[in-house]
Amino acid sequence: MIGIPLQIGPVRLESNLMLAPIAGWCDLAWRVTTRELGGVGLASTDLLNPRGLLCSSETSLDLACTSDLDQPIGMQLYGADPAMLAEGARWCVDHGATVVDINMGCPVDKVCKEDGGSRLMCMPETAVEIVRQVRAAMPDRVPLTAKMRLGWTEEDAKRNAAGDLACRLVDEGVACITVQGRTTEQRFKGASCREGIRRVVEAVAGRTGSYTGEPGRGVPVVGNGDVKSPDAVLTMLRETGCAGVMIGRGAFGLPWIFRLAWGAQLRALGGTHPDENIDSMGEPSEAEKIEIVRRYFDRMCEFRDVPYALHQLRQKITRLGKSINGSHCRPLKEGIRVAKTQSEVHAALESWEILMRETAPQQRSHPPRQGTPYPLEA
Ligand SMILES: Cc1cc2nc3c(=O)[nH]c(=O)nc-3n(C[C@H](O)[C@H](O)[C@H](O)COP(=O)(O)O)c2cc1C
Structure with a gap:
């Protein structure tokens, strides 16, 4: 899906590129700085603990802090308690979230030992119940999304655990799935597997019909992992059939990667895209x-x-x-x-x-x- 802005439920983004939530590298200052360079369709907060938001803990409020310059914004929740997450999602909506995301991919012990993050991939019934309750707690105008990995183990990845879970989640109203092409056991090491992402794209398309970029036509799957150049964005889109690309570490030294990658997509379409402005912006001096x-x-x-x-x-x-x-x-x-x-x-x-x-x-x-x-x- 080259050069097609992402449609997430009722929300249309300006591009198909997302700035990844990366603890320590996605505060408000980084998001605003990256956005103003162009090409960022959606940025996300760090992991938010719903309990922390609801009791106004200073850490949670700092992590959730946003502003008018920081739109559209995804707020990412973690945890395993559906009712608590539903309340947290309502808090996010009330505090400016364009999108609410549930983290199902974090491999960190502190998160997984409470059954949050990627532990949810091993507990699909809980993951589905979370989505059911969170979706019901939010207004229709705010899409619910989920971010996951290929599975906990290599075996999970082989049997397309992420594709199976993604299909169950879209049945419950999830409007976009982001998938990192690694397992939990890999953490952040080893190559991100584009073949695994492609199988998730195919599974979701089989369930909802192919995503076209128009409202109500399929659910987008966003590919993530190891994307560090505009060429890598094109490769991810071409080889997996994904609708968009999420970039994390690749933006650390290259926050203008989004405009370069969006421009590269528009050029790949033949350079006739109306968004001349972004297409003409290249590498900064x-x-x-x-x-x-x-x-x-x-x-x-x-x-x-x-x-x-x-x-x-x-x-x-x-x-x-x-x-x-x-x-x-x-x-x-x-x-x-x-x-x-x-x-x-x-x-x-x-x-x-x-x-x-x-x-x-x-x-x-x-x-x-x-x-x-x-x-x-x-
Ligand atoms: C230090 C670090 C912190 C991260 N924190 C989060 C997080 O809070 N929420 C989340 O969904 N993913 C988190 N991730 C995963 C990234 O969003 C992304 O999926 C991963 O880094 C792979 O993408 P990349 O190769 O473009 O960086 C984190 C990754 C790293 C390395």
């Missing part, structure tokens, strides 16, 4: 990339506070810097490591920009990259 880091940092300061922003930037600068100046960003990392205020971070970014302008032509063994592939590590 090196100065623009530094500006993106600056805006992300400033938003973390604004939406949370300076200590949070400093901590996050120190942790992330290696990945953020990966596509800037051929990743020769040691002086920038050092500047950020020692910065103690917002203006010291700005100064570090400015010095880096000046240094880069002066030294980049000699340092680089290659000219700046214009096309794909992008060598991002997981």
Whole structure:
């Protein structure tokens, strides 16, 4: 489904690309920064604990924080108690969720030992009951979606456990399934299996009729895992037949991947798509990339506070810097490591920009990259 914006129940997105929920890499500042670069159809919050939302725990409220600049937004819930999840979903609707997602793929012990996350793939009756109660608790205008893996084990993947569960969930009103092409046992290692995703796409199409991108015509399946370049987006769409692609780690150093990938799809359609604007936006200049880091940092300061922003930037600068100046960003990392205020971070970014302008032509063994592939590590 190349170049067709996703239709999730009654909600039409601007593209078929989603920014993945990644704990620590999907706060409001990251979502807004990524969205403004173009091509993001839907972004999602981190995992939200419904109990935390309902008792207004500070952590849950921080994770669920959104704004007008952050639309459309998926809020992702986890847990195994259908009634609690239904109440949590109502909270999400009341607090601006465009879409509510149930996590059925998280492999982390803390989540699975309470029967949430990917444990639900081993408990399909519970998963179905959750969907039944959550769907009933929400207004029709807000779609319910689910995110899963191919199964817990390789054996599950072979028997298409995800396809079976997906069919049961769409019967109960789930409007989109996202599937990561790995098992729970694989966690985040090993290649994401596109063949496994294709089998989920086929199972859902067999149940609901093929998805066409028009309202009421099939349920979309979104492919996820290891997508780190616009070419990889095209490969995922072509080889699996999926309706859209979710990108997580591939966006860490390349938050403009969405506009590149959407532009690549529009070009693959023959370049006659009306959305000229996105199609014409390519790779940012090196100065623009530094500006993106600056805006992300400033938003973390604004939406949370300076200590949070400093901590996050120190942790992330290696990945953020990966596509800037051929990743020769040691002086920038050092500047950020020692910065103690917002203006010291700005100064570090400015010095880096000046240094880069002066030294980049000699340092680089290659000219700046214009096309794909992008060598991002997981
Ligand atoms: C550190 C980390 C945290 C994650 N947190 C979440 C999460 O909160 N909710 C979720 O559905 N998936 C989570 N994921 C899974 C991602 O959404 C995605 O499915 C996975 O990283 C594969 O996609 P990618 O190869 O594009 O990163 C997380 C993954 C990582 C590596």
